[in-house]
Amino acid sequence: MLVFLIAGGFLSGHTPAQVMGAFDTTDGLPLRGTLIHLAVSCVYGTLFALLTRGLAGLLRSSAMVSLLGLFYGFLLWLIAVTLLRQAAASLLAVAPALVFLLAHLAYGLALGLAISRQVASLSPESRGITGQNNVR
Numbered sequence: 001m002l003v004f005l006i007a008g009g010f011l012s013g014h015t016p017a018q019v020m021g022a023f024d025t026t027d028g029l030p031l032r033g034t035l036i037h038l039a040v041s042c043v044y045g046t047l048f049a050l051l052t053r054g055l056a057g058l059l060r061s062s063a064m065v066s067l068l069g070l071f072y073g074f075l076l077w078l079i080a081v082t083l084l085r086q087a088a089a090s091l092l093a094v095a096p097a098l099v100f101l102l103a104h105l106a107y108g109l110a111l112g113l114a115i116s117r118q119v120a121s122l123s124p125e126s127r128g129i130t131g132q133n134n135v136r
Contacts, residue, residue: 041107048072048111049118062116066109069116073108077101 051072052065059065077100 044076045111049115052115062113065116066112069108069110069112070105071108072111073104073106074101076108077104080104
């Protein structure tokens with residue numbers, strides 16, 4: 001996501017420091033903006049992990065988890081564009097929309113790929129449970 005945001009900022013005439021400083025709504029400091037964005041990303045990633053853990057029985061393949069991650073990234077983008085972007089007086093308001101969308105989709109897909117291995121380990125088949133009574 002960071003790569004997409006910095007590349008988009010570069011294409012629209014902003015330095016990486018300006019792009020990352022946009023996440024700090026107080027002073028526009030790049031380091032603080034980066035740390036704020038990473039913290040928020042960690043919270044969103046944790047929420048996604050909890051969601052997929054709860055849905056582990058329904059998610060039959062890593063491809064399904066990856067697609068769910070892609071959809072999750074789209075939802076985060078939609079929330080950012082409709083609720084947060086207009087409220088924040090920052091450089092994010094002038095970031096190219098396509099780059100902003102691609103960055104969120106990349107984040108969601110990366111989450112889906114990372115979490116898919118953990119969800120697979122939670123499935124009954126991976127633990128040797130086949131639905132039969134294993135009492136000996």
